[in-house]
Amino acid sequence: MGKVIAGITTSVDGYVTGPDDGPGKGLGEGGERLHYWVFGGHWTYDALPEGHATGEDREWLDEAMRGLGAVVGGRGTYEAAERWGDTNPWGLPFFIVTHRPEDQPEGDVFRFVDGLENAIAAAQEAAGEKHVHVMGGADVIRQALEAQLVDELAIIIAPVVLGGGKRLFEGFDKTIELEHLGVRQSPFATFIEYRVVR
Amino acid sequence: MGKVIAGITTSVDGYVTGPDDGPGKGLGEGGERLHYWVFGGHWTYDALPEGHATGEDREWLDEAMRGLGAVVGGRGTYEAAERWGDTNPWGLPFFIVTHRPEDQPEGDVFRFVDGLENAIAAAQEAAGEKHVHVMGGADVIRQALEAQLVDELAIIIAPVVLGGGKRLFEGFDKTIELEHLGVRQSPFATFIEYRVVR
Numbered sequence A, B: 001m002g003k004v005i006a007g008i009t010t011s012v013d014g015y016v017t018g019p020d021d022g023p024g025k026g027l028g029e030g031g032e033r034l035h036y037w038v039f040g041g042h043w044t045y046d047a048l049p050e051g052h053a054t055g056e057d058r059e060w061l062d063e064a065m066r067g068l069g070a071v072v073g074g075r076g077t078y079e080a081a082e083r084w085g086d087t088n089p090w091g092l093p094f095f096i097v098t099h100r101p102e103d104q105p106e107g108d109v110f111r112f113v114d115g116l117e118n119a120i121a122a123a124q125e126a127a128g129e130k131h132v133h134v135m136g137g138a139d140v141i142r143q144a145l146e147a148q149l150v151d152e153l154a155i156i157i158a159p160v161v162l163g164g165g166k167r168l169f170e171g172f173d174k175t176i177e178l179e180h181l182g183v184r185q186s187p188f189a190t191f192i193e194y195r196v197v198r
Helices: A031-039 A055-066 A075-080 A082-086 A116-127 A138-146 B031-039 B055-066 B075-080 B082-086 B116-127 B138-146
Strands: A004-010 A068-074 A094-097 A111-113 A131-136 A152-157 A176-185 A190-196 B004-010 B068-074 B094-097 B111-113 B131-136 B152-157 B176-185 B190-196
Touching (some): A068 A116, A176 B176, A190 B176, B004 B031, B055 B068, B068 B116, B075 B082, B075 B094, B111 B116, B131 B138
Parallel strands (some): A004 A131, A068 A094, B004 B152, B068 B131
Antiparallel strands (some): A176 A190
């Protein structure tokens, strides 16, 4: 079985969204700034991003994607992303954690699962030998860490202090020992990879 | 005039102390873990740390120290460190921000200054062409960032989730654009250096 790898982009002050995120508002005020690394630089919600990751960003993304067999995301993230226009952005089995699995759109573009542990189990089955990526939101990553289901944690830090938004570790009161697996940096992000010591 | 460089070690969840820090308790529960990089690995409050920074930790420290001409720290940090046994740990002019400058011990081992801006100005005068290091605590670094007095920010991230303590960016609601100056990693820390864009 592959590993469970949680990974998310945060600001230097630990926010995974700016203030006032949600449907129609993406990652909130200034939240675009978190994902400059994904789109090759500046973009805004006013237009669809047209750029692509380049350089170190591209290399990190390609290496991360290569091992993946399935993805788990939260319902809030799914809604904030406006259901990715009803198109699975990963090209991999994509499991959405929700209390209302009956809301799943027809087909299996997105697979709605009740509860994080069930979603990760289903994703691991779909992924086989490959890894499962837990993409967020923050609450889903906290739950996965708390349930000790995470083998590796990738924190991608964008070079900005947002001053507000949703904190990755809000309300999280467990201690977790980590080990470094590596670091790299582009103009738009610092990628730190950890192994979770259990 | 040299630069003003704020630098501090945080956990992955953004804490610069563990829970319950203070005089007699150092950086609080688990807070030793933040400074493994300073002492070459494991240590606890039960005995004075005997180790020294090695490898990448040593190199980073040596490079950082080379340019420094003075240091600014907060009164809370000074008290939590038990006044460093009344010995200046930096070997450089060391200014302590306090509302009660009259509490300064005799001599100038520590120079008590009323207010952060005054302390940074005095440190810059003492440092001449060299840099001023703002070492913390968190509140002093937040004040320096808010007053736009910081040229560079070094965030040193220890590979641990502490689950509680004092957050570096607690209550900080300003947006700050940063630029990467570099990154390095040892087994005990990831050092990220930023230029503050003003």
